[in-house]
Amino acid sequence: MSGSRIVLHGTALSGHTHRVELLLRALELAFDFVPAPAEVRRAEAFRALNPFGQIPVLQDGDLTLADSNAIMVYLVRRYAPQSNWLPDEPVAAAQTQRWLSIAAGEIMHGPAIARLIAQFNFPDEPGRAERISTRLLAFMDGHLQDRSFLAAGHPTLADLACYSYVAHAPEGGIDLAPYPAVGAWLARVEALPFFKPMPRSPVPARG
Template structure:
């Protein structure tokens, strides 16, 4: 059977893009990557895929999907139903959703914003606020990883994928991970997953 056409639009230095790219690799799903810098995202063609002009966008067999966390949920449900990636039970699903919300909240405005401010452009998030949010979420992760190896349960889930890139690359934004040994051990476990692909530093 011919594989459905999959195209991932994004940039390789985007943690949001990386979480989708990583999941595609972990699921062993063939895909084409299309680099989509800011100028491309203003084009009518890209706006036809995502009117907000944001990355990533995944085209999967004629379907265009935006929002990295939504894409993770889609991929888990379509290509790994019944797996640990997205639990079916209410408690497991709620635990995953909690971390997806943190990825879009404290992590996005904490470690992610600090990295973008330091490396690319001013996000508008004050440095002090980004540092506070980073300390809050890293402290939470450090505490909860004392009880288990993965963020939302006993196995790897899309919660781990959603949080990984911006936590692992937090030092690029001046946020040190030295005080969080459990977080650093979790990063190492993520990087040891079969099929893992790194997000480049440059």
Template sequence: MTEPDLTLYGLRLSGHSHRAELFLSLLGLPYRFIAVAGRDQPEAAELRRLNPLGQIPVLIDGPEVIADSNAILVYLAARYAPESGWMPRDPLGAAQVQRWLSIAAGEVRYGPALARLMVVFGAQADRATVHAAAARILTFMDGHLADRAYLAADRATLADIACYSYVAHAPEGGVSLAPYPEVRAWLARVEALPGFVPMPASPIPEAA
């Protein structure tokens, strides 16, 4: 296989960007990172050309353009690590991972991720509703992880990569992880994976 020519458009403080960066690092793939921090930047205009929705991250792999963080995970697993088990090939295994990709885009996004977005980026939402959503998904995850090491299989998969970033940084949105020992143990297992790279902590102090 020829050396990949990968460029990732993203934002360091974005959990969506981080899940793509994390997986690139776990796979040991070299890439160029282009930060997109404001709408008036030239990089932002290029991002909108690549992804008319204007959302990060976007991955460029030679002539290929892949938008959406979960789509990037699936692409990288199939393109560069098809036999690794990150995305199982058997129907049940693939379905189990897909379930957690949907949870990452749904319950995690509108719970822990949105709580953090409100504090770090000033997003507007009802705090009580968002924190209740975070508690529901974290309680579910804690019970799910009580008798297993990882979310979708007996090893790390894309499910864990997709869910890790916003759950790990939930305290930045005022969502404590103290009530969820199984979730905290799972986070530690993900952080122990060879090639793991953390998402930078928010410059905003943790909310009470």
């Protein structure tokens, strides 16, 4: 363990922050949460932690690390190298990395952006996030037809990285009802003993 307490900079409504918080809870690592709303992220002090002004940022002793997926890999390798969160078995390891890429790609540009548009007036091409979300969720639903978790027969970083924005997709106007296997997977993640939900935002009315 590090000599000083871990510090997580983020916001309660950020899925990127939430995935790191879930892992910290899973690994039973004590940490301090420091809110980093937009005005904080624009300040020089925060830009010294992450020049891109993005959250989350993790501080662990002398280490300062940005990017949620990189933070999760670090935490597992540093504090739980023998755990199943980042598998060593080649196929499970490759699948975990694949889903981390999907979390940063299709999930970010689909459900996450749709939510940003609906909740925070984020500027984006109309309909683009919804189209990406539809393709993504159809793929995930097929993938999960005969699987309990995304990358292996047990939870991995893939599930934590992908959960938050998929679970909150309705807040971006994305209906999850047509994807029952995705819904069952979300319920399995929510049943994990360390799980803590991300606060909900209003679901927009459908036109």
